[in-house]
Amino acid sequence: MSAIVTLHPARWWHALPDGRIQCDLCPRDCQLHEGQRGACFVRQVVDGAMQLTTYGRSSGFCIDPVEKKPLNHFYPGSSILSFGTAGCNLACRFCQNWDISKSRDMDRLMDSASPAAIARAARQHGADSVAYTYNDPVIFAEYAIDTALACRELSVRNVAVTAGYIHAQPAREFFAVMDAANVDLKAFTEDFYHKLCVGHLQPVLDILAYIHHETDCWLEITTLLIPGHNDSPAEINELATWIARELGPDVPLHFTAFHPDWKMDDLPPTPPATLIQARRIALDAGLHHVYTGNVHDAEGGTTFCPNCRAALIVRDWYDIRRYDLTAEGRCPHCTTAIAGRFGRTLGRDGKAFGARRMPVRIAA
Structure with missing residues (x-):
């Protein structure tokens, strides 16, 4: 039996x-x-008229650690209610969530929930934020915006995990209700975007600059390193240099490991050494906070003070092993302010949520 598609008027x-x-x-x-x-x-x-066909319907809800988004400077140790819908406006051949983002099967959207129900569920389950993720939330922007507004009424924060492929006017409305965003910067060449994503690089760079300079939304950036395609030292240096120059050295950058998937399953996984080298290149280019992901790398998961280099937040994957920031988000050793959004305590009630993943069901 096919799913019933509920139409919702689209904007833009x-x-x-x-x-x-x-x-x-x-x-x-x-x-x-x-x-x-x-x-x-x-x-x-x-x-x-244009209609959104996935409003109010999700591929599932889960409570995750905020570090999984990944966000390392946005209320570390807190929990986040994550959900997505289906579809995507890019066509990345290496998509790591292809079963959701490439889906043409609306029957996958088995969970229905109104914006108000999602906000209530976040509060009931103790989640500090809601993440619009799994597939790109810009394509269900009407649903995401309405949900974000409902969350704000209950003092629940909003996080977008996106490739940033969106025009300026809808971006203004979308990011106005987001408290944080992690933007996938797929690579730093137009050729990569054109051939492997069926898109363009410059619109993403424009959105990164807009978010950082013209909104109150906290920004972090992720680049998935794919062997032989976007992992050359020269390209990594160019990418990091652009971030340092155009956005500033305090914007966190995450390098994550590719695993063979979707239409690029003939490539090897990204070697950990590639991520470690990329991190060093980006630090040398002037960035203060560079992380590695999808690999065990204690140094690459740790937040260091950019002034005295003290280890302030020590992580093992999504687990926080030590938290040594002051209540004001400063280094306790040299008082340097650490860029980000930090609470007076770690996570909820001074305890990190940890690496748990908790599926939840939400009544529509």
């Missing part, structure tokens, strides 16, 4: 003189006839 579109509808959400600028879906698959022209 306009009618063309030839009768088609152009979606103005992202740089793909899909121009669609009646009944057609955009490249993201979840935005469809119905009765002459």
